[in-house]
Amino acid sequence: MGTKGSANRQRIVDAADHLFYSRGYNQTSFSDISDETGIPRGNFYYYFKTKEDILAAVVDARVGEFKAVLKNCEEATSDPMQRLHALAQLPLQHETQVLQYGCPIGSLSSELVKEQDTEISQVRLTAVFDLLKSWIIEQLDKLGQSSRGDDIAKDLLARMQGIILIANVYNDAPFLHRSVNDLQSWLNQTLSN
Amino acid sequence: MGTKGSANRQRIVDAADHLFYSRGYNQTSFSDISDETGIPRGNFYYYFKTKEDILAAVVDARVGEFKAVLKNCEEATSDPMQRLHALAQLPLQHETQVLQYGCPIGSLSSELVKEQDTEISQVRLTAVFDLLKSWIIEQLDKLGQSSRGDDIAKDLLARMQGIILIANVYNDAPFLHRSVNDLQSWLNQTLSN
DNA sequence: TAAAAAATAATACGATTGTCTTATATTTGA
């Protein structure tokens, strides 16, 4: 798998990424990915031994995507507070998708956490959450909140997840906007101590 | 379907309820329900025309379950504030299941909201959420919060969902307890105005 | 108690699932 062929592999991952998000992991079949990429279904085995291997590649891809997003946040401003605000506002930048499909991390996680018998690595499952959490803690450290860092980070993630879930289920754009706004007030209030 | 037979129908719904919660709707097959009930797989058609009909019955059952829970809250105390606190504490009463499988409403909703092509009634999807929301609004009315009722109700639901999702994904009991506690502080603070 | 209705059992159906194999084409390196 040297120079070529990586292209097709990437196309599979891209299609799977999109389909896992819009339809869910279990509801996405090899045929679906085949239809979207034009690559024959039976050919996937050359790139991935199992469907879970595709999932692992998709999770890795999302980790990469979010790393890029966070890097953007870091380059936009050096103020940790503004960075956290940027993160909180992230759902608004993907409003249409969030309202339609929810959070790409949260919805996938809540689907995969139910797969008890299969061998979906728990490490992989929370990989994106872990990335976000440690980044948040980094910012909080700079704000002198190192003692409460872990708790506040989890709180922020939980709030974002709850907001997105309700906004998604009810397809409620006004709620999403108002709640993100409230979330920012909460950030200001919580971090002013 | 007079006197008898309702028993088997109910057993199917009960098994499906449990399996949809622990494995998810799409990951639960007729064979799974058959294994759990002992009722032959091919026999389900007698009681339900399609799998979605079973889902509808399960959603109806959960609506019934939550109505009973809310009735309990009402009988325990007549104070709307204490009732809301009881609701916020509900996840702790089902701690083990919540940590393992998440919220029976939230996880199912976030799974079903991705089924765009099929004809899963959106009304049914949010039935339990709607029930909870209107009950919360009722309590808020009595607290003189009728103007902000809808917003606060959604906020409470969103917060609970976010807490449960993070607690579930990380299987984090301490976070669940702390967050429910924080949620109650928030209730007191929000409703003291 | 006999006919009608309801319930149960068991099996079959076509379609689709993820996986795997084989055959052909393309690219690479000596």
Add this chain to the structure above:
DNA sequence: TCAAATATAAGACAATCGTATTATTTTTTA
């Protein structure tokens, strides 16, 4: 340039899916 490695294509595989049908038993009702 020619063998070796890589990539692509296409189809077959058993298993399982939700659904449907038929036959038998049980219950109800007149």
